[in-house]
Amino acid sequence: MHEKKPELSDAMKKKVEPKNFTKNPILGTKFTIAVSSAKGGVGKSTFATNLALALKSIGCNVGLLDADIYGPSIPKMFDINEKPKSDGQKLEPVMKYNIQCMSIGFLADQQTPMIWRGPMVTSAIKTFTQKVNWKDLDFIIIDMPPGTGDTQLTFSQEIKIDGAIIVSTPQEVALLDVKRGIKMFDKLGVKILGLIDNMSYFIGDDGKQYNIFGEGGVKKTAEEFEKEFLGEIPIDPEIGKSGDEGMPIVEKNPEHVISRIYLKIAREIKNQYLKI
Ligand SMILES: Nc1ncnc2c1ncn2[C@@H]1O[C@H](COP(=O)(O)OP(=O)(O)OP(=O)(O)O)[C@@H](O)[C@H]1O
Ligand SMILES: [Mg+2]
Numbered sequence: 001m002h003e004k005k006p007e008l009s010d011a012m013k014k015k016v017e018p019k020n021f022t023k024n025p026i027l028g029t030k031f032t033i034a035v036s037s038a039k040g041g042v043g044k045s046t047f048a049t050n051l052a053l054a055l056k057s058i059g060c061n062v063g064l065l066d067a068d069i070y071g072p073s074i075p076k077m078f079d080i081n082e083k084p085k086s087d088g089q090k091l092e093p094v095m096k097y098n099i100q101c102m103s104i105g106f107l108a109d110q111q112t113p114m115i116w117r118g119p120m121v122t123s124a125i126k127t128f129t130q131k132v133n134w135k136d137l138d139f140i141i142i143d144m145p146p147g148t149g150d151t152q153l154t155f156s157q158e159i160k161i162d163g164a165i166i167v168s169t170p171q172e173v174a175l176l177d178v179k180r181g182i183k184m185f186d187k188l189g190v191k192i193l194g195l196i197d198n199m200s201y202f203i204g205d206d207g208k209q210y211n212i213f214g215e216g217g218v219k220k221t222a223e224e225f226e227k228e229f230l231g232e233i234p235i236d237p238e239i240g241k242s243g244d245e246g247m248p249i250v251e252k253n254p255e256h257v258i259s260r261i262y263l264k265i266a267r268e269i270k271n272q273y274l275k276i
Contacts (some may be wrong), residue, residue, distance in 0.1 A: 023160040030135030031273045033141050033193065034155065034164045038177035038184075042147035043171045043198035045073035045213070046243055047233070048143035051133020051165075052099050053250040054259070054266035060138040060201055063093060064105035069121050069156065075105035084109065090133045097251050102132050121150045129159055138274060148184045156188040162273070165195035166231065168221070170197060170213040175221050182225050183270060193269070194228030195221065200213040202235040230265055233258065 026032055035048040045068070052064045066074035078096045084106050085092040093100035104124060111193065134140060142161075145151050155161060161208045164185050178195070185192050197218035202210045212235065222229040233239075236258050242249040250259045 004243070006109065009025045017066060024130070025160060026065075026134060026140055027142040027162040028132075030207075031139050031162045032160060032218075033139055033269070034144055034161050034190070035141060035167060036144040036181060037146065038148050038181035039168065039174045042167050042174055044146070044167050045143050046248070047075065047198060047242070048141050048163070049077045049248045050140045050250045050259075050262045051266060051269075053097060053248055054137075054262040055096055055139055055141075055270060057250065057254060058263065058270055060270060061136050062098075062138060063100040063102075063103050063134050063137045063140040064241065065140055065142045066101070067125065067126050067128070067142050067151050069151065070145060072103045072105035074101055074103040074143065077243045077246065077248060082125060084132075091127070092133050092225050093135075097194050097247075100127055100134060100137065103118050110235045119135050122154050123153050125151065125159070125210040136250065139269075141213045146248060153188075156185065156190050161190050162192050164268075165193050165196060166200050166227075167196045168218050169199045169210070170215065170217045172214070173215065178218070178221055179180055179225070182212060182221075182227065185205075192227050193272075195219075195231035195267075196230050198234040200232035230268070231261060233261055 023083055035044050035051065037044055042254055048064065052062045056062045064074060064078075066072045078101060080094050080096050080101060080103075082094055084094050084102065091102065093102050095101070144154065144155070166178055166181055168174050182192060195218050199213060200211075200218075202212055219229045238253070238256065239249055239258060242252045249256055250262050252261075253259060
């Protein structure tokens with residue numbers, strides 16, 4: 001006969017209850033928006049950088065925090081090669097395209113493999129959220145690493161996140177991970193602003209729409225979990241090219257059809273939080 005598993009002690013139950021975590025706001029910021037997805041390579045960093053630029057272009061003061069300690073993307077996507085200044089107490093964010101930026105990639109050599117372990121991730125997050133001189137930000141956009149690991153947990157438990165945006169591609173395999181991500185945020189009491197369907201379709205030279213990775217899956221998942229569906233972003237080689245060049249599409253070509261999609265999403269977010 002199996003032994004009955006011991007019940008969690010009351011102290012332990014309290015520990016995993018999200019409401020018992022003290023969630024600190026990021027100093028110098030009004031609203032913190034996390035761009036996340038449990039799956040890698042779906043376009044989180046692309047979305048985070050372009051959303052930051054779109055919010056800036058409609059008059060918001062914006063910061064961009066690259067929370068990907070293992071594989072930072074912001075130095076490349078914003079073409080930043082300088083190190084942040086420090087007065088010994090606090091780090092100054094690096095200003096690019098009128099956005100205050102911070103990334104582990106500014107501090108470590110891009111070529112150096114980073115063998116960060118759990119405790120170091122936690123201390124890097126503390127530094128980025130409490131020891132950076134973020135100044136008068138309306139929004140700080142956090143570009144999360146893939147997965148539901150240390151970074152997501154530490155942020156969700158210790159930092160006041162005002163909204164999480166979940167980016168997915170339409171494939172079933174991506175959606176499975178998205179569902180995991182939704183459950184994690186729900187459990188940790190983080191409000192999900194909505195889901196984005198990235199690489200949703202492709203418009204061919206013939207003008208026809210090709211749903212390469214399937215159709216409607218992200219929207220359906222949003223409905224299933226009673227979350228907002230924030231929109232579709234098609235596959236466009238310009239998105240990859242501009243990101244690789246260090247000037248994301250919203251900055252490079254604000255009139256581009258993709259930039260307009262970002263601007264629409266940015267306006268909705270601005271209205272929701274700043275109530276203008
Ligand atoms: N809508 C799109 N159309 C074309 N290319 C895209 C689109 N969105 C993202 N990409 C490209 O896909 C690749 C992966 O994007 P990105 O680095 O933003 O993903 P990620 O989710 O942040 O990845 P990781 O999990 O590694 O952090 C990049 O080369 C990017 O330029
Ligand atoms: Mg990324």
